[in-house]
Amino acid sequence: xxxTSRIPSDHGLSARMGFTMFLIGxxxxxxxxxxxxxxxxxxxxxxxxxxxxxxxYWFSDKISLYAMHAREVTPQEAPELHAIVDRLCASADMxxxxxxxxxxxxxxxFATGRSPKHAVVCATSGIMRRLDADExxxxxxxxxxxxxxxxVAVMTFASFLGVAAGLFTRMMFWSSLFGGSYDDDEDNGGxxxxxVIMLVSMLVYALSFLLTRTxxxxxxxxxxxxxxxxxxxxxxxxxxxxxxxxxxxxIPTSDLRTAEPFNAFFFTPALANGxxxxxxxxxxxxxxxxxxxxxxxxxxxxxxxxxxx
Amino acid sequence: MGLLGRTKVAxxxxxxxxxxxxxxxxxxxxxxxxxxxxxxxxxxxxxGVVSGxxxxxxxxxxxxxxxxxxxxxxxxxxxxxxxxxxxxxxxxEAGFGSALLCAVVPFSDGRKPTVALxxxxxxxxxxxxxxxxxxxxDNVRELEIRTQLGKDANxxxxxxxxxxxxxxxxx
Numbered sequence: 001x002x003x004t005s006r007i008p009s010d011h012g013l014s015a016r017m018g019f020t021m022f023l024i025g026x027x028x029x030x031x032x033x034x035x036x037x038x039x040x041x042x043x044x045x046x047x048x049x050x051x052x053x054x055x056x057y058w059f060s061d062k063i064s065l066y067a068m069h070a071r072e073v074t075p076q077e078a079p080e081l082h083a084i085v086d087r088l089c090a091s092a093d094m095x096x097x098x099x100x101x102x103x104x105x106x107x108x109x110f111a112t113g114r115s116p117k118h119a120v121v122c123a124t125s126g127i128m129r130r131l132d133a134d135e136x137x138x139x140x141x142x143x144x145x146x147x148x149x150x151x152v153a154v155m156t157f158a159s160f161l162g163v164a165a166g167l168f169t170r171m172m173f174w175s176s177l178f179g180g181s182y183d184d185d186e187d188n189g190g191x192x193x194x195x196v197i198m199l200v201s202m203l204v205y206a207l208s209f210l211l212t213r214t215x216x217x218x219x220x221x222x223x224x225x226x227x228x229x230x231x232x233x234x235x236x237x238x239x240x241x242x243x244x245x246x247x248x249x250x251i252p253t254s255d256l257r258t259a260e261p262f263n264a265f266f267f268t269p270a271l272a273n274g275x276x277x278x279x280x281x282x283x284x285x286x287x288x289x290x291x292x293x294x295x296x297x298x299x300x301x302x303x304x305x306x307x308x309x
Numbered sequence: 310m311g312l313l314g315r316t317k318v319a320x321x322x323x324x325x326x327x328x329x330x331x332x333x334x335x336x337x338x339x340x341x342x343x344x345x346x347x348x349x350x351x352x353x354x355x356x357g358v359v360s361g362x363x364x365x366x367x368x369x370x371x372x373x374x375x376x377x378x379x380x381x382x383x384x385x386x387x388x389x390x391x392x393x394x395x396x397x398x399x400x401x402e403a404g405f406g407s408a409l410l411c412a413v414v415p416f417s418d419g420r421k422p423t424v425a426l427x428x429x430x431x432x433x434x435x436x437x438x439x440x441x442x443x444x445x446x447d448n449v450r451e452l453e454i455r456t457q458l459g460k461d462a463n464x465x466x467x468x469x470x471x472x473x474x475x476x477x478x479x480x
Contacts, residue, residue: 093399129444248448248467256411256427257350257372 138237141227321435345382346479
C-alpha cells in the first residue's frame with residue numbers, strides 16, 4: 001500500500017481500509033482453523049486457491065487485455081494517450097506502464113499488472129471519443145494511482161479467502177456426492193458434519209465477498225483522491241465520471257449506418273483482475289460519494305467548488 | 310430472409326412522423342426552431358433504385374446510403390411533417406418501406422450548433438442528436454432536450470439506441 005511520495009495520505013480512509021483488511025485477516029484465521037479441524041483435504045484446497053490466485057495476480061495484465069480484446073499501442077499509434085500517460089508518470093515519479101486500447105464503444109478505462117513495472121493501462125475507444133483531453137487525464141490519473149498503490153496485489157490478497165471458501169464448498173459438495181457411500185458406519189455423522197462445514201464455507205464466502213467489495217470501494221475513493229491531486233484538477237475527473245456513468249454512458253457514439261450487431265455490452269470475466277473506472281458491480285462507490293470527495297479536494301486545493309447538477 | 314430466420318420484413322412505422330409539430334412546439338420553449346431542412350436516409354437496396362421526388366433532392370453518402378433532402382426551407386413544423394410523411398408513404402408504396410433507415414430534422418436556436426431530432430422507422434420513435442465537431446456529441450444537451458420534449462412524446466426510451474448519424478444533411 002505504498003503511495004507515491006507526492007501524494008499525501010488520507011488518514012480516515014487509511015484507517016477504514018486498515019480495519020477492513022483486519023477483518024479479512026481475522027476471517028482467514030478462522031477458516032484455517034476450521035479447515036484444520038475438519039481435516040478434509042484442507043491443504044489441497046489451499047494449494048489450489050494459492051495457484052489460482054497466483055496465476056490471476058502474475059498474469060493479471062495478460063488476462064485483462066485478453067478479456068477486454070485490448071491491444072497495446074505505440075506512441076506513434078496513439079500519441080495523445082501516450083502524452084498524457086508520460087506527463088502523469090513524470091509528475092508522479094513512477095515508471096511508465098504499457099498503454100493499450102480496447103476497441104469498443106463502451107466508455108471505460110482500467111489499469112492492471114502485478115507491479116508498477118509490469119503494469120498496463122487501457123482505455124476504450126468509447127471513452128476517448130466521449131472525453132476531452134483534461135477529462136481523460138483525470139481518468140488516467142485515477143488508473144495510475146491504482147498502479148502506484150499496488151491495488152492488484154492488495155485485492156488479490158484480499159480475495160484469497162473468498163476463493164478458497166468457494167472452492168472448498170464446491171469440493172465438499174462433489175466429494176459428498178461421489179465419495180460418501182463406502183463408509184456406512186460413519187455416514188450419518190459424516191453427512192451432518194459435511195453440511196455444517198459447507199454452510200460455514202458459504203457464509204465465509206459471502207462475508208469475504210462483502211468485505212472485498214468494501215475494500216474495493218475504499219481503493220476507488222483513494223485512487224480518485226490521489227489521481228485528482230496528481231493532476232491538480234479534481235473537476236476534470238468529476239466531469240469525466242458524470243460523462244461515463246449513468247445515462248450519458250449508454251448513448252452510443254458509433255454511427256447508425258455502421259451499427260454493430262447488438263452486443264456492445266460485454267462483461268469482464270471475474271478472472272480479469274484489473275481496476276476499471278466504471279463497473280456493473282458494486283465494486284465502485286456511488287457517483288455522489290465520489291463527486292462529493294472530489295468537491296472537497298477542489299476546495300482543499302483552493303479551487304472553486306465543482307457545481308454538481 | 311434466411312431458412313430459419315425471420316421470413317417477413319417488419320413493417321415500418323410511418324405515422325410517428327406526424328408527432329413532429331408537437332415536438333417542435335415543445336422545443337420552441339427552449340428557443341429551438343426547425344431550420345426547415347429535413348431529410349430521409351434510405352439503405353442501399355439490391356437491384357432497387359430510389360428516385361427523388363419534386364420536393365426532395367437525392368444524394369448518396371460514403372456509406373452507400375441514399376439521402377432524400379427537402380428542397381424548400383419553410384420552417385413550419387406542420388408542413389415539414391406533411392412533406393416527410395408524404396415522401397415515405399410514397400416510398401413504402403413503391404416497395405422501399407423496409408429500406409427506410411431514419412428521418413433527420415435539424416433545429417437551431419441561432420447560437421449553439423444545430424441539433425437534430427432523428428426518427429427511426431423500425432421503432433417509430435424519435436431521439437435527439439447534438440453533434441460537436443465531427444465525432445463528438447453533446448450528451449448533456451441531448452438529455453436536456455429529452456426532458457424538454459416531455460414523457461408523453463414517442464421518444465426512444467432505450468438510450469443505447471440513440472445512434473448518431475454523423476454528417477447528416479443540414480446538421
